[in-house]
Amino acid sequence: MSTSPTNPGTAPATHTATTDVAEFIAELDGGHFDRMASVALSNTAAGVVDHERKGKVTITLVFEPVKGTAQVRVSHITKFEKPTMSGTAWEEARGATVMHVGRAGKLSLAQPSLLEKQQQSPLPG
Numbered sequence: 531m532s533t534s535p536t537n538p539g540t541a542p543a544t545h546t547a548t549t550d551v552a553e554f555i556a557e558l559d560g561g562h563f564d565r566m567a568s569v570a571l572s573n574t575a576a577g578v579v580d581h582e583r584k585g586k587v588t589i590t591l592v593f594e595p596v597k598g599t600a601q602v603r604v605s606h607i608t609k610f611e612k613p614t615m616s617g618t619a620w621e622e623a624r625g626a627t628v629m630h631v632g633r634a635g636k637l638s639l640a641q642p643s644l645l646e647k648q649q650q651s652p653l654p655g
Contacts, residue, residue, distance in 0.1 A: 548636040557639045559625035563606050566623045570610035577612030577619075586611045600631050600642075 556564050567589065574585035590607040609622040632642030 548632075548634045549638075554629075554637055557629070558604065558606055558627050560627075562623075563608065563625060563627075566608045570608050570621070574610045574612045577614060581613035581615065583613035585613055596628060601628050602631055602637075603628050604637075 555567070558564065567587075570587045574587050577583075578585045587608070587610045590609075592605040594603045594605070595601075596603055603626055605624070605626040607622060607624050609620065611618050611620040627639075629637045629639060630641050631637060636642070
């Protein structure tokens with residue numbers, strides 16, 4: 531990873547991970563992406579063991595800016611190819627989710643300023 535800025539006037543990239551990957555995956559497409567990835571992994575692994583041939587799971591994430599906001603549209607494609615008795619079966623699922631981009635690039639469904647307010651306010655009780 532480069533630490534030099536790609537655009538003049540921008541801060542250099544940081545090596546500190548700020549996005550919780552498990553949370554990010556669970557939030558994509560309302561949890562559908564997580565379920566589809568689980569099906570793809572399991573079906574492919576089962577086909578590989580049953581038919582003793584290679585299988586493949588491909589996950590593609592594409593980030594596009596949402597103009598005028600601190601948000602990105604994350605398009606995702608999950609594709610899997612599993613061996614069958616007579617060849618290969620494949621399936622592809624697509625979806626997209628708009629995510630807020632917070633400090634240091636942290637991705638979340640909720641607006642970062644709302645998350646900060648929620649963390650600072652005491653619990654009723």
